[in-house]
């Protein structure tokens with residue numbers, strides 16, 4: 001990191017954050033998972049973490065929220081480590097859809113009926129089935145262990161209320177999963193796979209956690225403090241490519257133009273973003289736009305990226 005940029009960020013982040021907070025009025029928290037509807041609509045928090053472990057935070061950076069779709073990046077990485085590229089890409093494609101994250105469209109279009117990519121719900125459910133483990137409990141435990149290492153917090157776990165709420169109302173994800181089972185893309189018990197999926201979506205974090213998870217990706221899989229390899233570089237490269245093309249759902253093109261950083265959002269309002277080689281960034285703002293991305297969060301990332309000239313393009 002450069003000291004002048006860091007000093008500028010320290011000075012300006014609080015006022016940028018308050019300006020972006022105004023944008024929350026243009027969105028609202030997700031309610032299709034009933035438990036998510038209680039989130040404070042105008043909360044906004046951010047943490048930026050540098051490789052030396054220094055952090056800058058502003059707003060409600062300690063606000064606890066569930067990873068939701070942000071978890072899909074890391075289950076993809078674990079599936080790659082478990083099955084290799086060939087094992088994973090037999091079951092999911094590499095292309096964006098241009099449709100909503102939970103869309104049923106196009107499931108039949110790619111031969112042989114595999115989901116377009118691992119970041120839409122259909123693809124992420126297939127990825128959950130590829131995590132090694134004899135039982136759903138063992139798979140969930142392996143996912144938790146991996147996420148705890150990446151987030152640097154051994155106490156990370158899933159939020160029982162959000163998990164139960166999603167599991168009770170996930171009619172659409174169930175229909176996607178049963179369709180995939182019928183196509184034999186999903187080979188395991190559908191309800192067991194969904195249980196793993198709902199649990200990893202419900203893992204509870206704050207901005208510091210996702211900033212650290214992002215930093216590991218920014219460092220191509222290396223642990224910030226020790227330099228130890230946590231994830232092979234090639235797999236991080238794959239994950240970052242998906243974050244650019246599909247990470248912000250069907251707003252990924254606009255995000256690439258306006259912000260220009262690999263990122264992944266979730267319907268609880270979190271966004272994980274990274275400046276390659278430099279910073280991990282965690283943002284949360286529960287009010288979402290119609291594409292399912294945090295309105296204030298995207299606004300804040302755009303402000304920061306423009307001011308610091310972070311676009312990778």
Ligand code: GLN
Pocket residue numbers: 067068069070101102121166173201265266267268292
């Ligand atoms: N658990 C959520 C779902 O399956 C994740 C979706 C999201 O964050 N976009 O609907």
